Amino acid sequence: MKTEDQSCHEYRYKNGERLIVSYSEKRANKDAYNRNRGVARLRQAYRSGHITKQQVNKRGYNKFLEISKDIEVCISEQKIAEDSKWDGLKGYITNTDLDAGRVIEEYHGLWVVERAFRISKGTLDMRPMFHFTERRIEAHVCICFVAYKVYKELERLMTRAAIL
Numbered sequence: 001m002k003t004e005d006q007s008c009h010e011y012r013y014k015n016g017e018r019l020i021v022s023y024s025e026k027r028a029n030k031d032a033y034n035r036n037r038g039v040a041r042l043r044q045a046y047r048s049g050h051i052t053k054q055q056v057n058k059r060g061y062n063k064f065l066e067i068s069k070d071i072e073v074c075i076s077e078q079k080i081a082e083d084s085k086w087d088g089l090k091g092y093i094t095n096t097d098l099d100a101g102r103v104i105e106e107y108h109g110l111w112v113v114e115r116a117f118r119i120s121k122g123t124l125d126m127r128p129m130f131h132f133t134e135r136r137i138e139a140h141v142c143i144c145f146v147a148y149k150v151y152k153e154l155e156r157l158m159t160r161a162a163i164l
Contacts, residue, residue, distance in 0.1 A: 008100050020092045020100045028088025035087075039064060039080060046075055116148060 008022040042064060045051050051065065051073050064083070066076045094103050131137045 008104065010100050017093055017095045018100075020094065020103050022090050022092070022100075022104055023088045024090070025088060027090060031087040032084065035080070035083060039075070042075060046073070 006022070006024060008020055011019040011021070013019070038060065042051075042062070064076050064079045066074055066079070092103050092107055096103065098106070131140055
């Protein structure tokens, strides 16, 4: 895949799904910055002797830790270098017919939906309910959606009136 800024490539699967991989210079810089920060913290913990065998796992920046033959934990520079090859790449799996650019654009708007769920769980105090029939589940989701819509309309009106 070319790593020109904003380039993307598409891979099709037999089940109708597609993997869209995009590259962004801005994301590459962010990825490198985050990895360097995480590795710096990892090195600090290593120097202070606070890393144990149990911490060698695949989570976070611990994935750069290795156990050597003499049962010593060390930081793998090779793993860090391999990880940097992925800087700037982002994958999106979809089963829609939207073109690749539109899939990426829609994904970038996902934060709005996630914020809506945080509002519905927090401000509106919406919690999972134990409904067992499809009709009751649909009714519950409908009520939550209407409550969210009323909340957003009130927020819009208050912003317009300069109350918020």
